[in-house]
Amino acid sequence: xxxxxxxxxxxxxxxxxxxRVRLPLWVLGLSFFMAGMVPVFQNLLITGxxxxxxxxxxxxxxxxxxxxxxxxxxxxHTGAAYAxxxxxxxxxxxxxxxxxxxxxxxxxxxxxxRVELIRSLxxxxxxxxxxxxLTAILANLAMALLTxxxxxxxxxxxxxxxxxxxxxxxxxxxxxxxxxxxALACQLTANSRTAMGISLGILMLMYMLRAMGDxxxxxxxxxxxxxxxxxxxxxxxxxxxxVLVLLGEALLLGLYALWLAHRRDVGQGLIxxxxxxxxxxGSLSTPLGLAFRLMRTTALVWGYALFIxxxxxxxxxxxxxxxxxxxxxxxxxxxxxxxxxxxxxFIALLNAVMVMLALIPILTTLNRVxxxxxxxxxxxxxxxxxxxxxxxxxxxxxxxxxxxVYPLLISLGFYGVGTLVYPKTxxxxxxxxxxxxxxxxxxxxxxxxxxxxxxxxxxxPLGFVYLGYTFFSIYLGRIANLPEWTRKLTPMGYIPQYxxxxxxxLPLILLCVIAAVLALAxxxxxxxxxxxxx
Amino acid sequence: MPVLHLDQVTKTxxxxxxxxxxxxxxxPGEVYGFIGPNGAGKTTxxxxxxxILQATSGQATLFGQDxxxxxxxxxxRVAYVPGEVSLWPNLTGGEVIDLFVRLRRGGxxxxxxxxxxxxxxxxxxxCRTYSKGNRQKVALVAAFAxxxxxxxLDEPTSGLDPLMEEVFQQCVLEAKSKGKSVLLSSxxxxxxxxxxxxxxxxxxxxxxxxxxxxELRHLTRTFVRAKTxxxxxxxxxxxxxxDVRQEADSLSxxxxxxxxxxxxxxxxxxxxxxxxxxxxTLEQLFMSHYERGD
Numbered sequence: 019x020x021x022x023x024x025x026x027x028x029x030x031x032x033x034x035x036x037x038r039v040r041l042p043l044w045v046l047g048l049s050f051f052m053a054g055m056v057p058v059f060q061n062l063l064i065t066g067x068x069x070x071x072x073x074x075x076x077x078x079x080x081x082x083x084x085x086x087x088x089x090x091x092x093x094x095h096t097g098a099a100y101a102x103x104x105x106x107x108x109x110x111x112x113x114x115x116x117x118x119x120x121x122x123x124x125x126x127x128x129x130x131x132r133v134e135l136i137r138s139l140x141x142x143x144x145x146x147x148x149x150x151x152l153t154a155i156l157a158n159l160a161m162a163l164l165t166x167x168x169x170x171x172x173x174x175x176x177x178x179x180x181x182x183x184x185x186x187x188x189x190x191x192x193x194x195x196x197x198x199x200x201a202l203a204c205q206l207t208a209n210s211r212t213a214m215g216i217s218l219g220i221l222m223l224m225y226m227l228r229a230m231g232d233x234x235x236x237x238x239x240x241x242x243x244x245x246x247x248x249x250x251x252x253x254x255x256x257x258x259x260x261v262l263v264l265l266g267e268a269l270l271l272g273l274y275a276l277w278l279a280h281r282r283d284v285g286q287g288l289i290x291x292x293x294x295x296x297x298x299x300g301s302l303s304t305p306l307g308l309a310f311r312l313m314r315t316t317a318l319v320w321g322y323a324l325f326i327x328x329x330x331x332x333x334x335x336x337x338x339x340x341x342x343x344x345x346x347x348x349x350x351x352x353x354x355x356x357x358x359x360x361x362x363x364f365i366a367l368l369n370a371v372m373v374m375l376a377l378i379p380i381l382t383t384l385n386r387v388x389x390x391x392x393x394x395x396x397x398x399x400x401x402x403x404x405x406x407x408x409x410x411x412x413x414x415x416x417x418x419x420x421x422x423v424y425p426l427l428i429s430l431g432f433y434g435v436g437t438l439v440y441p442k443t444x445x446x447x448x449x450x451x452x453x454x455x456x457x458x459x460x461x462x463x464x465x466x467x468x469x470x471x472x473x474x475x476x477x478x479p480l481g482f483v484y485l486g487y488t489f490f491s492i493y494l495g496r497i498a499n500l501p502e503w504t505r506k507l508t509p510m511g512y513i514p515q516y517x518x519x520x521x522x523x524l525p526l527i528l529l530c531v532i533a534a535v536l537a538l539a540x541x542x543x544x545x546x547x548x549x550x551x552x
Numbered sequence: 553m554p555v556l557h558l559d560q561v562t563k564t565x566x567x568x569x570x571x572x573x574x575x576x577x578x579x580p581g582e583v584y585g586f587i588g589p590n591g592a593g594k595t596t597x598x599x600x601x602x603x604i605l606q607a608t609s610g611q612a613t614l615f616g617q618d619x620x621x622x623x624x625x626x627x628x629r630v631a632y633v634p635g636e637v638s639l640w641p642n643l644t645g646g647e648v649i650d651l652f653v654r655l656r657r658g659g660x661x662x663x664x665x666x667x668x669x670x671x672x673x674x675x676x677x678x679c680r681t682y683s684k685g686n687r688q689k690v691a692l693v694a695a696f697a698x699x700x701x702x703x704x705l706d707e708p709t710s711g712l713d714p715l716m717e718e719v720f721q722q723c724v725l726e727a728k729s730k731g732k733s734v735l736l737s738s739x740x741x742x743x744x745x746x747x748x749x750x751x752x753x754x755x756x757x758x759x760x761x762x763x764x765x766x767e768l769r770h771l772t773r774t775f776v777r778a779k780t781x782x783x784x785x786x787x788x789x790x791x792x793x794x795d796v797r798q799e800a801d802s803l804s805x806x807x808x809x810x811x812x813x814x815x816x817x818x819x820x821x822x823x824x825x826x827x828x829x830x831x832x833t834l835e836q837l838f839m840s841h842y843e844r845g846d
Contacts, residue, residue, distance in 0.1 A: 129681075211642075211680075293676035298643075298650035308651060312640065394638035398691075401602050401632040402655040405624045548605045552636055 022280065025141035029149035030156075033123050037153075044115045045161045052108050053168025059100045060174035069094040071341045076102055080333030080439065083229040086245070090254035096174030097181060097253030105188065105252060109244050110225065112161065112189045113196035116154055117217040120200040123150040126210035134284055147279045151201060151272055158193040162186035181253040184261070188247045191264040195243045196221065198271025205278040208287035243267065305404050309412040313383050317420060320379035321427050324372060328431025331368055335361050336440040358518050362444065365452050366515040367493075369428065373456040374489050374510070376424040377463055381481045383417045384467040387544075388478045394552040406545045414468060414537070421460045425453035444517070452516045458529035459509040465536035472543030475550055484508070553616050554579050555702050555733045556601060561610035563596055570596040572757040573610070578702075578733050578750075583724060585748030586737040587838060593757040594737040595635050598706050601735075602632055614702065628658055631700035635707045635737070637687040639679035645690045646675030652694035663697030670719050684711035696723045703727060703734045709743060721747060741835050753838065768837055773806040775830040776815075781823030790815060802826070 034041070063069050073091040075081065076099070082088070086106045090098040124147055127133050133146050166186030170179050196217070203216040224242040231239025232248075239245030246260045282288060301307045334341075339360045342349055355363055387410055390396045399409055429449035436443035467481035474480070488508040495504055505511035509532075512525040554577035563571040571593050578584040588594050599605045600612045603623030612619040614626045639648055653663050668675055673689045682690070688711045695703060703724075709717045717740075724734055724747050738744050744751060745765065752762040761768060773794065779802045787803070788796045792811035797804045807815045812829075819827070832840075 209678075209681075294644035294646070294678055296644070296646040296675045298647035298654075302643075302647060302651050303654040305655075311643070394634065394636055395640060397599075397602075397604060397634050398639075398652060399655060400604055400623070401627060401630075401634065402652065403624050403627045403657040404655055546606070549599075552638065 022142045022144045023148055025136075025139070025145040026148045026152065029136070029141070029145055030152050033149060033153045034156075037119075041119070041153075041157055044119075045157055045164065048108070048111055048115065049161050049164035049168055052104065052165045053172050055104060056096070056100060056169060056172040056174050056177070059103070060096045063096060063099055067344055068341075069099070071337070071344050072099055075334055075337035075341055078334060078337060078439070079233050080330065080435065083233050084330055084333075086228065086248040087232050089251040095176030095253075097176030097178075100174065100177070101181075101185065101252040101254070105185070105248055106225075106228070106244060108165075108189055109192045109247060110221065112158070112193040113221050113244075115157070115161075116193045116197040117200045117214060117221065119154055119157065120150055120197050121204060121210050121214045121217065123153065124201065125204035125207075125213045128285060129208065129210045131285075137284060144276055144279055147201060147204075147276060151197060151275075154197040155194065158190045158197075161193070162190035165189060176253050178253075181256050184250055184256050184258065185252045187258075187261050188250055188252065191261050191268060192243050192247050194268035195264050195271065198268045198275060201275035202271055202278070205275055205282060206287055206289050208285065208291050304412075305399055305409050306412040306415060308399070309386070309416055313386065313413075313416050316379055316382060317416070320376070320420075321424060324376055324424055325427040325431040327375070328368075328372060328428045329435035332432045332434070332436035332443070333439050335364075335436050335443055338364065355518055359442070361440075361442065362517050365432070365444065365449065366518055368432070369425075369449075369452045369456060370492050370510060370513075371489075372428045373425065373453065373460060374485065374492070376420070376428065377460060377485055378482075380417045380420045380424075380460065380464060381467050381485065383413055383420065384464060384471065385478050385481065387413050387468075387471050388475045388550065391475070391550040392552065396549060400549065407541055410468065410471070410541060410544045414464070417464050421457060421464065425457065426450070429453045448517055451521070455516050455521070455526070456510070456513050458526045458533065459513050461533035462509040462529050462536070465533040465540065468540035469536045469543070472540040472547065475547070554613075555615055556584075556704075556735055557611075557613045557616075558597065558601065559611045559613070561597070561600060561607045561612055563600055563605060564608045570757050571600070571607075574754070574757070574759055576752050576759065576762070578735050580733055581728065581731050582750060583728050583734040583736060583748045585744035585751040586735060586754065587739060587741065587744055587751060588754035589739060592754045594754060595706055596757075597754070598632075598635075598704055598735070598737060601704060602627075602630075628656060629701045631656070631695035631698045631703045633688070633691045633695050633703075633705045633708045635710075637684075637691045639682070639687055639690060641680035642678060644676055644678055645673060645682060645686070648679060648690055649675060649694045649697065652691075653697050656698050656700075658698060663693070667693050667697055670723075671716060685713065685716065688712060689716065692720060692723070696727070701732055703732060703736075705734065706737045707739065708736070709738070709740060717743065741833070741838055745833065773808050773832060773836075773840070774812055775804070775806050775832065775836075777802055777804045777828040777830075778819055779803070779825040779827075780819060781825060784819060784822050787815075787818065790818070 063072055073088060073094040076085070076088045077091060085103055088098075088102050124133075127146070136146060137143070163186060166183040169177060169182035169185055173182065199220045200213070200217040203220070204210075204213045206216065207213050224244050227238045227242040228245035228248075231237065231242065231245050240249070243264055246264060249260045250257050278288060302311060342360050342364070387396075396409065400406065429446065429452075433443065433446045433449045463481065463485065466484070467478065470478045470480055488510050491500060491504045491508060492510050494500075509529055512529060514520060514522050514525070556576075556578040558574050558576045561571055561574045562569065574593070574597055576584075576586070576597070586594055586597070596605065600607050601614065601619050603620045603626070606620050614622075614630060617626060619626065639645075643651075649663065671689045671693055673686060673693060677686075679687065679690070688708060692708060695705070705724075709720050712720060721743065724736070727734060728747075734747075736744065736748060748765070750762070750764050751768060752759050754760070784803060787793055787805060790811075792808040793815060794806050794808075795804075816827075
């Protein structure tokens with residue numbers, strides 16, 4: 019028995035040494051973020067009325083499906099609101115930390131042959147897996163303690179020490195459950211990507227089970243660790259039993275994974291790897307076809323996420339109106355204009371935020387031109403009968419498609435869900451016009467990144483820096499009351515805030531002209547520069 | 553007309569001169585060796601020829617046309633294997649080969665499975681899982697699957713095992729027998745010696761020697777091992793004889809090729825019992841050029 023685990027502790031040290039930056043970043047980042055959100059809740063919900071309106075907003079079925087059931091609504095306080103809004107999301111982040119940690123140190127190491135190297139030393143057969151699991155326990159423990167202490171130190175109304183510690187313990191155990199699932203997945207397949215995919219799939223499935231359970235059949239929610247952990251009713255009733263149940267579940271999963279690991283050969287998975295395609299599909303015949311293939315997942319995931327996010331915002335249109343009217347600070351930010359309804363003013367800003375989010379995958383797609391060069395992939399294409407113009411336009415075309423489809427998805431998300439829950443939701447054309455007004459600004463961003471690609475390829479990520487500045491000046495600028503010129507330094511600052519402002523065409527045309535000139539210069543420049551070396 | 557020609561090509565990166573007045577010609581049907589250590593400028597020269605880098609001065613042409621301006625059209629006749637083959641991790645080797653074959657746009661969309669068998673490559677695996685050698689095989693299969701007129705191969709065997717090196721050499725010889733031209737950059741000299749008609753040696757961005765192996769050998773020394781009746785004592789005094797070594801009963805030395813005759817007659821005076829003459833290997837040739845430059 020001892021021989022199976024021989025060398026576990028030195029391996030834990032080794033993992034901690036390898037992850038000496040990564041792991042503290044996860045642990046500190048997560049716990050600081052979670053503790054840091056407490057004052058935000060406390061400040062937003064300062065008045066008694068604010069609490070009841072917030073509770074009403076959270077009881078909306080769409081919100082329940084998103085973040086879980088509301089407890090203690092009759093006497094809502096910061097603790098209850100915080101746990102309601104944050105617990106499920108924090109659990110997801112912690113689960114991600116565990117999934118990445120376990121795959122990285124078990125299957126990924128095994129796949130590249132590092133485990134074999136370790137095994138050749140006097141090290142037990144299960145030492146690698148048990149060391150990764152032990153590290154996960156340590157990381158989760160550190161994060162749980164820091165979070166518990168942080169919550170208590172920055173506590174708002176209704177947050178006591180047992181509650182804060184229970185919140186930490188909830189993260190600890192659900193983290194371990196997902197470590198267990200991941201350890202199991204890593205025994206099934208020889209491919210670390212597949213193992214990570216299975217684990218992420220389980221996470222998504224558990225989240226969806228919880229969502230369905232919380233708005234309907236509760237049993238489903240109790241089956242899911244994410245659902246079960248919300249039954250601790252942190253800061254309201256502080257039940258500890260879900261934590262104990264999940265600890266048992268984590269233990270069983272861990273033991274099962276160890277047993278499977280014991281039975282299999284190094285480098286093998288229990289499910290045999292299925293051979294990949296021996297030939298390419300017909301679509302994989304041009305640079306555009308390749309670019310589509312490479313960007314496919316990114317584009318779909320972002321489209322889906324933007325649609326869901328827009329729908330989520332829309333699900334609270336009704337409550338939002340009451341909520342903002344009741345909060346002086348939010349009213350200044352979202353509804354400074356007395357001539358329009360809160361929702362209408364909200365739409366313009368929401369669209370600005372959504373468009374800036376949509377720009378992330380769009381700019382990522384364009385940056386791929388440079389990263390394909392850096393990776394030594396572009397050389398294969400340009401060394402064949404492919405021109406520079408064709409290569410750049412492949413990615414530009416996909417970015418252009420994204421710039422047209424994403425505002426559509428955002429508008430559909432807003433309108434589709436909005437009309438279901440809030441009768442005063444504006445019509446679809448209002449949403450479409452408001453979203454598509456931003457198109458010229460998107461194009462300027464795109465053309466700018468293309469120009470960077472052509473003229474300053476090593477500085478291409480500057481596009482994201484500029485996007486960050488834009489987010490700062492457009493979104494936070496309102497809260498911090500920054501002067502008008504800070505907004506005029508970015509193309510987004512010239513977009514009329516339809517429907518609260520008139521729809522003016524001239525700035526839009528000028529932005530389009532700028533975009534066209536930059537894009538044209540980019541094509542010329544890209545034809546005339548050396549390809550980046552690897 | 554050469555199929556590939558570099559005419560006084562210079563390429564600078566900032567203050568670094570990667571290529572300095574490099575000239576080189578490959579004629580139809582020739583297999584041309586391009587040798588030099590890492591960092592000498594082989595890859596830079598090839599990337600200029602492939603229109604991936606633009607020459608700072610001088611001219612690079614393929615089939616008589618400017619390699620930068622007409623890159624796309626020219627590449628339909630060229631098969632290129634880069635020195636460091638890096639592939640897309642989530643495509644399979646088979647998908648990449650298909651893509652590469654189609655992107656040459658020579659009308660060919662399929663390739664022969666025999667090539668996969670010869671190189672012993674499993675095309676159903678994701679490129680993420682391929683070793684360096686397997687990634688090179690993907691590029692080589694894609695290159696030899698095409699019926700190009702010119703093959704530009706940048707250290708194509710540096711990750712292959714000896715068995716696969718053999719397969720590679722056969723492929724090059726088959727291409728040669730069909731009248732194709734090959735530019736083969738390498739620092740594996742035995743391979744160059746086996747395959748190439750002509751050789752250029754590059755060092756620190758300059759071509760320091762060019763010519764057929766025969767010609768180059770004349771510039772260097774022949775290795776001689778001899779047994780004589782009477783000991784030869786005055787050999788080391790000859791200025792054209794080097795590295796004299798007296799072993800148990802034999803004498804070994806190297807001699808500058810133009811002076812071989814006079815040295816042999818010297819040996820003859822002492823009564824030759826046994827004589828071996830070995831032409832210089834490319835290895836020695838290469839080393840002697842590098843030593844001379846220092």
